[in-house]
């Protein structure tokens with residue numbers, strides 16, 4: 001195979017208490033075409049500032065070549081069309097990395113498993129919570145053991161709907177991680193472990209009361225909300241419109257409401273009122289496939 005076009009989903013990470021572990025793939029996509037060339041690097045379809053060797057998809061692609069013992073300077077052309085907004089907490093970086101590792105593997109005989117590709121991409125990302133659902137689709141829980149990610153896919157009730165509310169300002173993951181404490185009170189750790197455990201069962205069953213109780217966090221959201229202007233008002237609008245739960249998507253600044261009401265987004269938009277000038281409400285379906293090949297030749 002000399003050329004491959006991939007579709008890679010957006011992802012939301014943490015889901016409240018599952019910091020750096022839980023992730024979910026969503027129906028918003030980047031499409032990336034990778035083609036082997038005679039030499040050099042050519043990138044199109046993204047802002048000028050990203051058209052260089054530091055592009056995450058290129059770094060991931062070359063990490064696979066290195067792993068396979070192949071020359072990393074092999075020529076590459078990358079063309080992309082992005083629906084996933086950058087620095088908004090919807091897994092744009094993970095999508096680039098997932099695309100890069102999957103493409104490099106496919107264009108070199110597909111010797112590596114998804115598990116191995118996840119491990120390679122995870123070295124670049126630092127945590128597997130967005131990468132795992134980007135690669136596998138659906139709801140995933142991951143851990144890292146001696147540097148190697150391990151992931152399980154989990155059932156998710158088809159009644160649940162995720163409604164993203166995306167602001168018109170970015171927030172870098174670096175900045176959002178910098179505000180986190182180095183240590184937390186023992187009681188907060190117990191709170192998160194117990195809530196994450198119950199949440200997984202509740203999401204599988206689609207039990208609104210259990211989800212409402214379990215989808216709470218003390219490890220990251222309390223420290224991050226002040227980085228997201230409008231957080232309190234958007235949360236009040238979501239709860240006023242009847243959301244089952246409300247969370248920061250990944251490191252933010254996108255926020256996410258969880259509902260089982262097909263008409264929730266309409267009421268949510270109305271409740272947001274003037275905030276709609278800066279926040280886009282986007283109902284998203286769950287993506288169950290992860291990275292998929294659109295075409296290859």
Ligand code: HSE
Nearest residue numbers: 013020129173250251
């Ligand atoms: N788990 C990560 C965080 C996701 O919350 O910082 C964003 O990369």
